[in-house]
Amino acid sequence: MVLGSSELYPADLDWNPVFKNNGRTVFITIVPSCNSSVEKLHQCVGVSGFGDAAFNTVVLSTACSALVVLFSAPAAYVLARSKARSAEALTSYFAIGAAIPFQTIVVPLVAVSVWLQIFMTNHVLGWWDSRITLGLFYVALSLPFSVFLLAGYFRSLPGELEEAAMLDGASPLRAFWEIMMPVARPSLTTVFLLTFVGLWNETLLVLLLVPDPELRTLPASLLSLYNTMQFTSNWGGLFAGVVILVFPIVAIYIWLAGELQKA
Numbered sequence: 001m002v003l004g005s006s007e008l009y010p011a012d013l014d015w016n017p018v019f020k021n022n023g024r025t026v027f028i029t030i031v032p033s034c035n036s037s038v039e040k041l042h043q044c045v046g047v048s049g050f051g052d053a054a055f056n057t058v059v060l061s062t063a064c065s066a067l068v069v070l071f072s073a074p075a076a077y078v079l080a081r082s083k084a085r086s087a088e089a090l091t092s093y094f095a096i097g098a099a100i101p102f103q104t105i106v107v108p109l110v111a112v113s114v115w116l117q118i119f120m121t122n123h124v125l126g127w128w129d130s131r132i133t134l135g136l137f138y139v140a141l142s143l144p145f146s147v148f149l150l151a152g153y154f155r156s157l158p159g160e161l162e163e164a165a166m167l168d169g170a171s172p173l174r175a176f177w178e179i180m181m182p183v184a185r186p187s188l189t190t191v192f193l194l195t196f197v198g199l200w201n202e203t204l205l206v207l208l209l210v211p212d213p214e215l216r217t218l219p220a221s222l223l224s225l226y227n228t229m230q231f232t233s234n235w236g237g238l239f240a241g242v243v244i245l246v247f248p249i250v251a252i253y254i255w256l257a258g259e260l261q262k263a
Contacts, residue, residue, distance in 0.1 A: 053221035064138040065195040076150030097144030113209045130210045146191045153187040218245050
């Protein structure tokens, strides 16, 4: 990101020479041109469509990460507290799912995406947004790792917490939402952050499932920007796009560093 910041003004420096009266050695002041930097950022956000891409990325990453936490926490809690013999097998099943790279199933994913687009457009709603399909796949592909991680964390919590809550008259569902969820907040934050970062940086599925460039996310838009600007040698504008892509993730890591250490 430091490289990207420095590239915002590679040649945009104002040289202000100050000569002595005798015409000898001079002092040269180099001042970065802020106007040029703002112009490059405007070029990325406006001209290159980074504004729409940033909106798509923030909405998809935030909504899908929240849904992953919402679905994986109850499933992991049930697996961690269940005394059934199948609970361990199901946990191992989720671990296997987390170990399989989604690139190996990309062809079925594309086929399901095309079928879903046709079915929803022709038989159900009359329209369909490919970003919805992308979000569904994001949630489904992120669940195995999240369930496996949270199941291990819930197992580490003492069972006396639920017992004390039930002695006070709380139902199992209320004990989960009001006791276990607040206690597991560091782990839930970790799952949210890891999922968010993974979805923020994801590129392949966007390129395959979202054909409209205006509906794509920041990494795909940055790739398109690179393909355009390498012919114009506008490296300052390209690195401005890199800063826009990387800076939010760094800021979120700094903000949630304490929660990650607790988890």
